[in-house]
Amino acid sequence: MSHAEGVPHAVVTGGAGFLGSHLCDALLHTGYRVTCIDNFETGRRANVEHLRDTPTFRLLRGDMSDGVEVDEPVDVIFHLAGPAAPSDYLLDPVSTMRIASVGTINALDLARDRSARFALASTSEIYGAATDEPNREDDAGHVNPADGYGAYYEARRFAEALTTAYHTTYNLPTAIARIFNTYGPRMRLDDGRMLSRFIRQALAGAPLTVPGSGSETRSLCYVDDAVAGIMALASGAYPGPVNIGSPDEVTILSIARDVAEIAGRSGEMIFVEAPPNEVHTRKPDISLALQLLGWRPRTSVRDGLADTLAWFRDAGVRHV
Ligand code: NAD
Numbered sequence: 001m002s003h004a005e006g007v008p009h010a011v012v013t014g015g016a017g018f019l020g021s022h023l024c025d026a027l028l029h030t031g032y033r034v035t036c037i038d039n040f041e042t043g044r045r046a047n048v049e050h051l052r053d054t055p056t057f058r059l060l061r062g063d064m065s066d067g068v069e070v071d072e073p074v075d076v077i078f079h080l081a082g083p084a085a086p087s088d089y090l091l092d093p094v095s096t097m098r099i100a101s102v103g104t105i106n107a108l109d110l111a112r113d114r115s116a117r118f119a120l121a122s123t124s125e126i127y128g129a130a131t132d133e134p135n136r137e138d139d140a141g142h143v144n145p146a147d148g149y150g151a152y153y154e155a156r157r158f159a160e161a162l163t164t165a166y167h168t169t170y171n172l173p174t175a176i177a178r179i180f181n182t183y184g185p186r187m188r189l190d191d192g193r194m195l196s197r198f199i200r201q202a203l204a205g206a207p208l209t210v211p212g213s214g215s216e217t218r219s220l221c222y223v224d225d226a227v228a229g230i231m232a233l234a235s236g237a238y239p240g241p242v243n244i245g246s247p248d249e250v251t252i253l254s255i256a257r258d259v260a261e262i263a264g265r266s267g268e269m270i271f272v273e274a275p276p277n278e279v280h281t282r283k284p285d286i287s288l289a290l291q292l293l294g295w296r297p298r299t300s301v302r303d304g305l306a307d308t309l310a311w312f313r314d315a316g317v318r319h320v
Helices: 018-030 045-051 093-113 150-170 194-204 223-235 252-262 287-293 301-315
Strands: 009-013 033-038 057-061 076-079 117-123 174-179 208-211 217-219 241-244 249-251 269-272
Touching: 009 018, 009 093, 018 033, 018 045, 018 223, 045 057, 076 093, 076 223, 093 117, 093 150, 117 150, 117 223, 150 174, 174 223, 194 208, 194 252, 194 301, 208 252, 217 252, 223 241, 223 287, 241 287, 249 252, 252 269, 252 301
Parallel strands: 009 033, 009 076, 033 057, 076 117, 117 174, 174 241, 208 269
Antiparallel strands: 217 249
């Protein structure tokens, strides 16, 4: 399929994933033509199926770790390829590290070759386990490369370092989005996260299993807000990492109640011991994003959950 000329061209690696597919939608909506590159390791063709007949959208099957051919000028590359959920990134830790290292070099080289801007999707996980919250960008983090989760957060720290090195060495215009826990339509319900489990249980009419007393909190950012932040960051000039996430904390119990109520369920809950691998959601300090980009999340958790559940209900069980 040939692309329309004269409009900016964005490449989205990992564009068939949860965040990437929403980013493709938003870029197309803003007037970009978009090339999505994905190997469908954790993403799905179904996430971009609605774009199949959009002439300014192109889907390329490719593995960023093997290098990639894009046969035309590129204005901006959003590098999102790589597993995000613990259930995915721990499956094959070597492959997780390869995409964050070799895959990121390949994406950076493509940006350099085309004189394109480069935006990295990094993660709040790079702050590690035992840090003060809310996390600020100048928080150096506290990670242990050999604790079993190193394949994810060390690799992502390396990707941030690489991106910074391309900026300082080659003057490549770069941006780094440190993304915190994001949810919304097309999120994977089998990714082992608490919210995914609540939604799955509520849709199935099962009681919601609440870890601990439910008084622990989470900070959840709706996907449209996160995508708006990533796009704003990519079009700015600031090369350092910027937190993109919600600073508002909500208790697990209130999330469970909202999910049950929106799903039209009785809200029966079972309190269980927290699963050992349950991801603790960090809370960002977003002063920098506010100051640089005027960005902050706009969607309330209640509204975001309502949209998310409505989407899953419409999508039916094939997505669950
Ligand atoms: P996702 O798993 O839905 O999307 C990742 C996409 O990358 C998938 O479509 C997958 O098939 C693709 N991919 C994986 N390896 C690839 C490779 N070698 N070559 C080409 N494509 C490949 O995850 P997501 O939630 O959309 O996350 C996207 C990015 O944002 C990830 O880099 C993730 O670390 C980061 N992030 C997400 C969150 C969140 O809450 N969702 C939080 C922090 C950071």
